[in-house]
Amino acid sequence: xxxxxxxxxxxxxxxxxxxxxxxxxxxxxxxxxxxxxxxxxxxxxxxxxxxxxxxxxxxxxxxxxxxxxxxxxxxxxxxxxxxxxxxxxxxxxxxxxxxxxxxxxxxxxxxxxxxxxxxxxxxxxxxxx
Numbered sequence: 001x002x003x004x005x006x007x008x009x010x011x012x013x014x015x016x017x018x019x020x021x022x023x024x025x026x027x028x029x030x031x032x033x034x035x036x037x038x039x040x041x042x043x044x045x046x047x048x049x050x051x052x053x054x055x056x057x058x059x060x061x062x063x064x065x066x067x068x069x070x071x072x073x074x075x076x077x078x079x080x081x082x083x084x085x086x087x088x089x090x091x092x093x094x095x096x097x098x099x100x101x102x103x104x105x106x107x108x109x110x111x112x113x114x115x116x117x118x119x120x121x122x123x124x125x126x127x128x129x
Contacts, residue, residue: 001025001118005094007079008123015127016082021094021120023075028104031115032097033070033077037090037125047092048079062088084127094120 007019023030034049048058048068056068067080077094097115099107107113 001027001098001100001116003094003096003118003120005092005120005123008092008125010126010128011084013084013086013127013129015084016080017084017125018081019079019092019094019123019125021077021096023096023098023118026101027075028099028101028107030072030075030096030098032095034095035068035077035079035092036095037088037092039087039090042090044093050077081125084125086127086129089125089127091122091124093122 002025003021003023005019005021007017009017011017031052032049035047036044037047038044046059047062048056048066050056050068050070052072058066065083070077096118098118099115103113
């Protein structure tokens with residue numbers, strides 16, 4: 001299984017970027033997906049998450065500016081970032097909690113398994129003032 005993120009770049013304050021992250025490989029079902037970020041010298045932090053059913057959760061710092069969405073058919077999650085600020089500068093990582101095809105047989109037989117947690121490689125977002 002692989003998560004491939006794209007869409008980062010350099011943008012001026014007030015601008016917009018759209019990040020994408022596609023999960024591929026031996027996937028049975030993807031449940032929660034999300035975006036996290038880490039700025040230099042700061043802790044890894046949650047940006048936004050979305051359930052398979054579309055329920056969303058945002059960090060207070062991005063509410064009203066960022067929108068997370070997903071396409072379940074494509075196992076892809078998106079992050080639309082508007083009104084970007086210099087403090088949004090960070091490496092953004094996508095995350096997915098999923099069941100693999102190797103787990104599928106056991107799940108269908110009634111086993112209670114936990115999703116596996118996967119991370120993308122990170123994409124740099126730089127917002128200039």
